[in-house]
Amino acid sequence: MPYDDDIWGEFVVAALDQFDRKILALLQENARLTGSELAGKVGLSAAACLRRVQRLRETGVIERDIAVVDPRVFGKRMTVIVLLTLNSDRPDRYNLLRAELEKTPEIVQCDHVTGAHDIVLRVQVADMEEYAAFVDRVLVRPYIKRYESLAVLGHIK
Structure with a gap:
């Protein structure tokens, strides 16, 4: 459920830890990274990375996944x-x-x-x-x- 309100947005941003921020940075470069690939770069298990990605999508931190076409x-x-x-x-x-x-x-x-x-x-x-x-x-x-x-x-x- 995406957030619309500044207070909720500030709460979500404050709730992001170093792992979430690293996952977001990696996904901004390549949204197709697998759980295993994220795990190797972040230092968590693949399952933990995928749970975090799902939470980031559900809370609206990740708004959408797109293809950037040349x-x-x-x-x-x-x-x-x-x-x-x-x-x-x-x-x-x-x-x-x-x-x-x-x-x-x-x-x-x-x-x-x-x-x-x-x-x-x-x-x-x-x-x-x-x-x-x-x-x-x-x-x-x-x-x-x-x-x-x-x-x-x-x-x-």
Whole structure:
């Protein structure tokens, strides 16, 4: 059962011991590690590791297991980070934009942030031509004040 409330979340985080933290770090690198492989790296039995992983899933510490697919497989060789600034803080405009962004396949990550910008997008496209079409289709909205594009040169981590 995932937690939604800050107090419960703080309780769960405080309840994580060194073994849980090590298991989480290992699973973030490779979610397919077996109980035996975790046991060898953590210093617990395979059964204990699997019980901990199950508890971490049930409490919502592990939200989901996903496959990270190389975007180049789909011809998406270019990553662009887009910083959006909205015209106003009106919730109706934000909700409208959010609904549009959620449906846009080129956007692989979207975060609502604090600071000089309101939204940060991670966009996967084949090339600059495809990105230009994305801009014309998605970013030309009256409630978007401005956007800034940052082409990713390489991934460090």
